Amino acid sequence: MNLLILLLRRSRGFVALAVCFGLMTGAASAGLIAYINDVLARGGGLADRGSLLGFATLGVLMLGARVGSQLLLTRLQTNTTFALRDQLSQRILATPLRRLEELGTPRLLATLIDDVQAVTQGLLCVPPLLINGGIILGCMTYLAVMSRMVFAALLVFALLGAVSYLLPLRHIMGLLRDSRQTNDRFFGDLRSLTQGLKELKLHEGRRKAFLLQELFPTAQTLKQLQQRVSSLHALTTSWGMSLFFFFIGLLLFALPGFTHVPATTLVGYTLAVLYLQQPLDASMTLLPMLGAGTVALRHIEALALVPAESGPLATTPLAPPVAPARIDLVGVTHAYRRDSEDLPFTLGPIDLTLRPGEILFIVGGNGSGKTTLAKLITGLYAPESGAVHVNGQPVTDETRELYRQHFATVFSDFHLFDSLLGLAEGGRADKVRAYLTRLQLERKVRIDAHGALSTTDLSTGQRKRLALLTAYLEDRPVYLFDEWAADQDPLFKEVFYRELLPDLKAAGKAVVVISHDDRYFDVADHLLRLESGAISAAPSHRETEASA
Structure with a gap:
């Protein structure tokens, strides 16, 4: 189960309304770029009153839709996070004791602390991702209307960038899963550290063996996994963003040599591609956090805890126990x-x-x-x-x-x-x-x-x-x-x-x-x-x- 489905389960109406606001933000952004391109094509200067009113209206619409979408999704994210904590606590209490003992205290603690935190961070990524998605969709629609031929070239570059980003992303997700499993072992080592203080202090050999054979190796493995995730993400994000500048270079220097492209189209595409850089960069930065949240959510589901609907707070109050005869x-x-x-x-x-x-x-x-x-x-x-x-x-x-x-x-x-x-x-x-x-x-x-x-x-x-x-x-x-x-x-x-x-x-x-x-x-x-x-x-x- 991914995080968007989790939000949909909480409130489909809120999500649908937030998506509509995101699409309105994208449409308003595309309209603003069109107005800016039109003014630049006419050499700048004061526009007529209608153009000014249209520009101001689109600006207010974009601001209002962006704020509305952000507020709706942030409120939904907060409610979902606290509901997840409450339900997880109920599910633990409703799950048979034997199953909880099989899972072990370190794994349960890692779930209550790290997994819930990762899901929370992942949910925080959903509002800006949806808003950025609306902006990207609106700008791409405007570019398609402006020139189908140039848009086709842009799609080729976009596809190349998506493939070059998604292939390493699959490897990043695998590293995140390995990191999450290693984190369970690390929590077990920390539990041994805190509960075995007296034994570790009283025996130097045991203390050194614990640090060198248990705690430090696990911590080193966890550090290496997290560094690999960060390095791969930095490389893939930088490569993906550089493709946009390659496209602008081809658009300005190579494409006019093959076919006639109006100056207004060149300016409009350059503005739109530069404008798209910010939401795309933000989205690619947020995707690993979203992936970590998805991994954590799947890890919670993998615990196979009893659903919260059958938890202690979901049942009717029990009558006071009557002394049995036997x-x-x-x-x-x-x-x-x-x-x-x-x-x-x-x-x-x-x-x-x-x-x-x-x-x-x-x-x-x-x-x-x-x-x-x-x-x-x-x-x-x-x-x-x-x-x-x-x-x-x-x-x-x-x-x-x-x-x-x-x-x-x-x-x-x-x-x-x-x-x-x-x-x-x-x-x-x-x-x-x-x-x-x-x-x-x-x-x-x-x-x-x-x-x-x-x-x-x-x-x-x-x-x-x-x-x-x-x-x-x-x-x-x-x-x-x-x-x-x-x-x-x-x-x-x-x-x-x-x-x-x-x-x-x-x-x-x-x-x-x-x-x-x-x-x-x-x-x-x-x-x-x-x-x-x-x-x-x-x-x-x-x-x-x-x-x-």
């Missing part, structure tokens, strides 16, 4: 390919049941599939086989969004927002203060009337407590904690297992805990152990005590 996973499986592994990792088939007022511990070694199972339980992943049932009813693609609203979670890779985002409104202020005190954060964090946090610059354990506060305020039927206690001190770890989890159970919540803390397994009503993606038969801690 949630069943029946024969659920999920497969994915891990990095540096040839064979896919398969989780399942898994059978388990969640009930209100019960605590389930999921345990197992690293890489056993615990977090993947948590994403299946919460509806972030759709099972590849098997089904999830709520009170005996299967969860489908149409009801999965509603199903996800049953869960309050704190994953191991959680994100902490700078605000409670509406969870502290109304009469919840007292509850927020009580939770802060219970989580031993009342001296660290303050929350204003709008739910904004005074700081999130805390230790990992304290940040997890703030995330737990958010989960408490959500007040969902099911709570899931992924290695929540791993970063807590021994005292608060005891509070979590011996006080907070039993309180949630007493409140009728179904609780799922991923944990390695075997000393607290007695808290669980059920224990599910995973090994290499499969359930390993293991009785709960309470069952073991009962049989002793």
Whole structure:
């Protein structure tokens, strides 16, 4: 999809009106050249009142049409750019999590930052290109009426210039695509640079290897691609523009030797060709930016994100989740390919049941599939086989969004927002203060009337407590904690297992805990152990005590 089609999708009427204004600009420009040529042919001097009025009318018409076209297309470009950002954000949120994980954070960041910026710059090129196109069309029409024979010669030169420009342009587009793919790798390297600062600072050999083998080579490749694009564009543009001066030279010195050409025609063609130089030069300068925007737009479409029409803001508001009597996973499986592994990792088939007022511990070694199972339980992943049932009813693609609203979670890779985002409104202020005190954060964090946090610059354990506060305020039927206690001190770890989890159970919540803390397994009503993606038969801690 190109940028003009994107504008047409936003408003065909605006584009059509802007094109009409552009054509009027071209017609007025051609008329002005005709008036100037006529005055020069008569030797200059004052013209009659009618000629002056016509010249002034065409000047005002050209100015008005140019301004009108520019304003219309600029407004449309601005609206389209912001709509693209909004829709892209919605599409990311509506796309299945697994697909987003496959794309990777660097590619998504490059799309949100560079691709949207490139599309914006490309859209900025559309208004002047359409206006210049109208001017070129108007002038070419005037030249065709003035002399068909000379116009035929001009067409030959124009065709030669177009071919000599478009052939390298195809190569430039290929370089732009390569540059865009290299940019994804560069964003990945920058992410490693910012997130691996401690590791890079503490190991000189790793730091040098990262710079010399990863970051610098990628940056050098990106620089070379961009330099080649700039060099090729400069050469092709200069060559294309020089053809016009060659044509003027032939028109003035060679053509009169073969056939009689009136002086008025020579002057008119010289004026028109010189006048055409500016819009043609501007258009050729803008085309690579337009091409980069088109490449970026195609890259956005290649992400295969869910259309914005099915995004979260496009759906009707969901009703508050009702505590289910039970949630069943029946024969659920999920497969994915891990990095540096040839064979896919398969989780399942898994059978388990969640009930209100019960605590389930999921345990197992690293890489056993615990977090993947948590994403299946919460509806972030759709099972590849098997089904999830709520009170005996299967969860489908149409009801999965509603199903996800049953869960309050704190994953191991959680994100902490700078605000409670509406969870502290109304009469919840007292509850927020009580939770802060219970989580031993009342001296660290303050929350204003709008739910904004005074700081999130805390230790990992304290940040997890703030995330737990958010989960408490959500007040969902099911709570899931992924290695929540791993970063807590021994005292608060005891509070979590011996006080907070039993309180949630007493409140009728179904609780799922991923944990390695075997000393607290007695808290669980059920224990599910995973090994290499499969359930390993293991009785709960309470069952073991009962049989002793």
